[in-house]
Every structure is written in structure tokens, then in C-alpha cells.
Amino acid sequence: MICVALAGVDEEHLAGANLALPRAIVEVKVADGHDERYGDGVTVLGDFLAGLEPEPHHSHRSAVGDLLEAERPMLAALPWRRHWMNIMRPAARRQHQAMRIVHAIGVEGARSAQGVVVVIDVLRSFTVSAYALAGGARESILVPTVDQARNLAEKIPGAIISAEENALPIPGIEISNSPTQITKADVRGKTLVQRSTAGTPVLGAVRSEEGMFAGSLVVAGATVQACLLRRPSTVTLVASADHPEDHACAKYMEALLNGERVDIDPLLEPLRNTDRYRKVMAGLWPGFPPTDLELSLALDRFDFAMPAARRDGQIRLKAERPQ
Numbered sequence: 001m002i003c004v005a006l007a008g009v010d011e012e013h014l015a016g017a018n019l020a021l022p023r024a025i026v027e028v029k030v031a032d033g034h035d036e037r038y039g040d041g042v043t044v045l046g047d048f049l050a051g052l053e054p055e056p057h058h059s060h061r062s063a064v065g066d067l068l069e070a071e072r073p074m075l076a077a078l079p080w081r082r083h084w085m086n087i088m089r090p091a092a093r094r095q096h097q098a099m100r101i102v103h104a105i106g107v108e109g110a111r112s113a114q115g116v117v118v119v120i121d122v123l124r125s126f127t128v129s130a131y132a133l134a135g136g137a138r139e140s141i142l143v144p145t146v147d148q149a150r151n152l153a154e155k156i157p158g159a160i161i162s163a164e165e166n167a168l169p170i171p172g173i174e175i176s177n178s179p180t181q182i183t184k185a186d187v188r189g190k191t192l193v194q195r196s197t198a199g200t201p202v203l204g205a206v207r208s209e210e211g212m213f214a215g216s217l218v219v220a221g222a223t224v225q226a227c228l229l230r231r232p233s234t235v236t237l238v239a240s241a242d243h244p245e246d247h248a249c250a251k252y253m254e255a256l257l258n259g260e261r262v263d264i265d266p267l268l269e270p271l272r273n274t275d276r277y278r279k280v281m282a283g284l285w286p287g288f289p290p291t292d293l294e295l296s297l298a299l300d301r302f303d304f305a306m307p308a309a310r311r312d313g314q315i316r317l318k319a320e321r322p323q
Helices: 035-052 064-070 072-076 080-095 106-111 125-135 147-156 179-184 199-204 217-229 245-258 264-271 277-281 290-294
Strands: 002-005 026-028 100-105 116-120 139-143 158-165 191-195 211-217 235-241 308-311 314-317
Touching: 035 179, 080 217, 100 106, 100 191, 106 199, 106 235, 116 199, 116 217, 125 139, 125 158, 125 191, 125 211, 125 217, 125 290, 139 199, 139 217, 147 158, 147 191, 158 308, 179 290, 179 308, 199 211, 199 314, 211 217, 211 308, 217 245, 217 290, 235 245
Parallel strands: 100 235, 116 211, 116 235, 139 191, 158 191
Antiparallel strands: 002 026, 026 100, 139 314, 308 314
16 A cells, blocks of 8 residues: 655635645555456445445434435336446456556645546535436536636526535525535536536546546446446546545445445444534535435435546536446
8 A cells, every 4th residue: 555645635625615625645555356356346246235225214314315215216226236247247357457546635636646537526516416417417517616607607508507615605506516406406408517616626637538537425336337347457536625425435436446345334424423514414504404415425326427528628527327
């Protein structure tokens, strides 16, 4: 294992600090084994994903859990859960070298990321993207500033803006980076224009040309599947901020990449012990309803990944189901 630490980091992600972090923390883990190990990993993954869903009576469960519970049978039957092994085994066995899994943080971590890159923003940017695409949005376009978001939305008929500054709402913009709000909006066939303090600039800083994805817990398993289908020699998991939920998602995805079993709940316990979590659950955070937490922590809610593509100077996300 190699660990490289650079400069200082702002730890106030949701408390109003700038999430375009000046530090990159990089941890490289080289998986032992060969192509047969990956084949075994695929088998394990297909068997245990269904057992990792949140418990219906968890102490942190909110009322929105009833909505998710109603759709749980559909979730359990998703094709990527049933057919993962058949899809992935041939590609994995053709990969004859060890795969490196790299962990990084923030803008600098994204700039130095190698291989296939997944930028993770659980609370809440890339969770918003996922719910919008699941709701029928054509695509999500990521922009670095609020002014750019407004200008771009004016040029796209029916476009919807989701934006915040330092995790707070912006006057005149109805949707404040909130999964709850985006699920209530009519997004079908429309373009979502997103600006956030962490996820959008961090993804914009990626320089690797081997492929990049926007990641969050709701699309974690499908994103891993999409990464492995590319048969990468390196996968870099970039936490958009140095916060427990992004690290938890990265660790969960690392386990899946290695074909290992992991329980997400202990990984999220540090988040639940923070003041910001308690503040949101108490309904004291403007533009951040408690239901955002439930929606954001709904593990593997969707069966698609969100590959990011640069076009016309912009980063665009679309839903893509791994085939």
C-alpha cells in the first residue's frame, strides 16, 4: 500500500466550506491474484448484493422509506443483479494483470487520477443526478458557476437548474441540490443543469482519458459493473470531499471491485455521528430536508451508471445500463 498526502483539507463540506479541496489524498492498493480471482469475485458479488440493502426498521429510517419499500420488489429483480455473473465473468477472465484501486480526495486528487475514474458525491450532487435520470431526464450537464447554470438553462428549452453554494439554497433557483426536490419535479425528457460546490468541480478536474463516472451510493453497484466491463488496469475512486459518506461509498465500491463482501451500515456510522447529520435530521438545514438523507443512502437504488463525457466544453451525464 502506498499513501501520499498533499497540503491541507477543508473538513466543513456541508457546514459551508469550499469543497474544491486543495489536497489530494491518494491510497494505492494493488489487488493480489490474477484473472481467476476476478471471476470468483464476480460470483461473490452476484450472490451478496441483494443482502446489503438497508434494514426496513433501521433506527435512522424516515418516512420516505415507505416510498422506497413500495418499490423494493422491483429493485430486487433488477437485471444487473440477476445477470452480473454471466455478463462479467468472460471479461474479467481476459484481464491478465492485477488491478490497482486508488483512493483520492478533492480537485487535486481528481487531477492526478489515473485509469477509469469515479468521482463520488453522495450528499448530494450525484445522487440528484441519478434521481433525475431515473425520472426520465435526458441528461445532466455540469457547470462550475451559478451564472453559467442560469445562462445555459436559458438556451435549452425546458431545462431545470439544480444549484447550491456552500450547501445552501440560492435565491431564485427552486431546486437546491436536493434529491427530494428533484423527485417532485417534472424532469421527463428535460435537461438538468447542475452546479454544486464539490461534485461538479471535482469531476471537471479529471484529466484521465480512460473513462470517468459520477458516483454515489444509489448507483454504486452498477458503476462498479460499468468500470469492470472496461477491464481497467487502474480504477481511481475520488471522494469529492473528505467526509464519511463519500469515503463509505468508495470503500463499498472497492469491496465490489475486489469481489468482497461488505456491510455498508458500519461504514455510514461515522456520518450518523456528525453534527451535520443530526442538524439535517432535525430539519434545521435550509434546502436540505431530512428525506434527502434517506434517498441518498438508498444503496444500489438504480441499475445504471452515469458515465461522464466532455462535449462543447461541458461535462454531460447520461444513464447507461452496463451490458
